[in-house]
Amino acid sequence: MDFSFDARTEELRGRLLAFMDEFVYPAEAVFAEQRASGIDPWSPPPVVQELKAAARERGLWNLFLPGENGAGLTNLQYAPLAEITGHSPHLAPPALNCAAPDTGNMEVLSEFGSDEQRKTWLEPLLAGEIRSAFAMTEPEVASSDAANIETRIERDGDEYVVNGRKWFTSGAMNPNCRIMIVMGKTDPSAERHRQQSMVLVPRDAPGVDVRRGMRVFGYDDGDHGGHAEVVFTDVRVPVANLVGEEGGGFAIAQARLGPGRIHHCMRAIGIAERAVELMCRRAASRVAFGKPIAAQGVVQEWIADSRVEIEQLRLLVLKTAWLMDTVGNRGAHTEIQSIKIATPLAVQRIVDRAIQTHGAAGVSQDTPLAELWAQVRTLRLADGPDEVHKRSLARRELKKYTV
Structure with a gap:
């Protein structure tokens, strides 16, 4: 095992460290001031957009994602870069378009999404034009066992109908959130780990009720897009919005x-x-x-x-x-x-x-x-x-x- 940094990692580390010193650390006080004075706590302060533009100009963009859709880094190459962003975890990851839950959602769409899903949702996420949310955890069951989830995703002709209640749906409070990946049961009679599926649900779809942002030790985590309680009532989405296959959730x-x-x-x-x-x-x-x-x-x-x-x-x-x-x-x-x-x-x-x-x-x-x-x-x-x-x-x- 050789954990020494290769030439590309060293070069990116140098650029990222310089970016942190020149842009991110000085922006922390500005970020706090803008958040405190903002009317909507869930809207990212203007300084975040400025940082994103600066990062993209410097090629510090989508570093987390391997393959042709991202920077093409291995896990070993990305790990020291992720560590650097941890020095300012509320600013650096979103500045580099490397913030959760978008990172995980982009990985899902890149690996399991259809061509149409990638074009409609992955491309604008990669460009940093929209944000997304991930809805798995539920308040009524022990979500430490993901097979427990009770949200139903039922087929009705050419549509799926989603009914259920989620919370800590990260990213859903952000006004720029456009799409949610929702996990629910399509076949409760199947083998325990084949009951679940994932579907793409637009945040503005009829029947989606984003009720409140959950606080974490008193913090709203607004810079992460908030962790929302969301109720789905007879939400209809096309069958084409299924991610992967039924039972693969x-x-x-x-x-x-x-x-x-x-x-x-x-x-x-x-x-x-x-x-x-x-x-x-x-x-x-x-x-x-x-x-x-x-x-x-x-x-x-x-x-x-x-x-x-x-x-x-x-x-x-x-x-x-x-x-x-x-x-x-x-x-x-x-x-x-x-x-x-x-x-x-x-x-x-x-x-x-x-x-x-x-x-x-x-x-x-x-x-x-x-x-x-x-x-x-x-x-x-x-x-x-x-x-x-x-x-x-x-x-x-x-x-x-x-x-």
């Missing part, structure tokens, strides 16, 4: 979540690096009881532990990326689950140490730490909770020793 969801998990984890490592930087700067400049708090043994221990954890996580994530490239997602199953378990929990600890180092400022709006903590804590639920991954990982290990 669960498999598509798993294919969608694999790359998403590694993207989340690399960005989380970027969050950890930002937290360590802030922690060190605060510790070196703040004096308590007659000396800088950096001189306190406990603070030095926090910094040392954080550095060790980051290096461990990065190596595990790079190994996972390498395996995904060489043996595929199935061959990297154990590692994908491992990074999903280990990364958010460790980064949560690191951000928590940075908050403690800052005292009251750490939980205020004057630093990004409180919002970063909320984002990382949420990752322990997104794309499957820790406990589900641990259960699956343990069962895989036990198979080696049981008949």
Whole structure:
């Protein structure tokens, strides 16, 4: 295993680091000011569009997507770039058109979509002209088991009729959201993992009721397009809006979540690096009881532990990326689950140490730490909770020793 960066990765890293310094970090204060003064909390502030234009001019666009539709990078090439965007997770990913849920939706359309679906929805998403949403989680069932979903997608002639209630439908509050990928049951009598299908539902289709944006630890996540509660009542879409085949929804969801998990984890490592930087700067400049708090043994221990954890996580994530490239997602199953378990929990600890180092400022709006903590804590639920991954990982290990 060789995790050294090749020439193309190094070149893109250099461009991206320069873009972060020149455009993204200076825009953070502007972004916060524009969000605070905006009438619609779900509309992206104007500075985001300015950043997108600057990123596209510099060739820093759709870096997440392999193949001819994207930048053509491997997972191992994209991983260090995703980490850099994690230093400013609310600004950098959307600036590069690399923000969820659009990334996962574009991957689904690229891999499973029909020619017409790609032309109608994938092309404007790739161009950054529209946004999208992903509707899978439901409030009435334990969505940690995706086979539980109750939303119905029933065939009626040349149409599908969708009825159900979703929440945490990421991206649906954004006024520029035009399309939702909705997962529901087409055949409740089929084998458990063949009951589900995915269909494309325009956000403005009759019967789609986007009721409210869900808050996450008090944050609206408006910069991500919000996480909406959506009710579908007799929503009709053409049969041509089916993604893939009937009964293929669960498999598509798993294919969608694999790359998403590694993207989340690399960005989380970027969050950890930002937290360590802030922690060190605060510790070196703040004096308590007659000396800088950096001189306190406990603070030095926090910094040392954080550095060790980051290096461990990065190596595990790079190994996972390498395996995904060489043996595929199935061959990297154990590692994908491992990074999903280990990364958010460790980064949560690191951000928590940075908050403690800052005292009251750490939980205020004057630093990004409180919002970063909320984002990382949420990752322990997104794309499957820790406990589900641990259960699956343990069962895989036990198979080696049981008949």
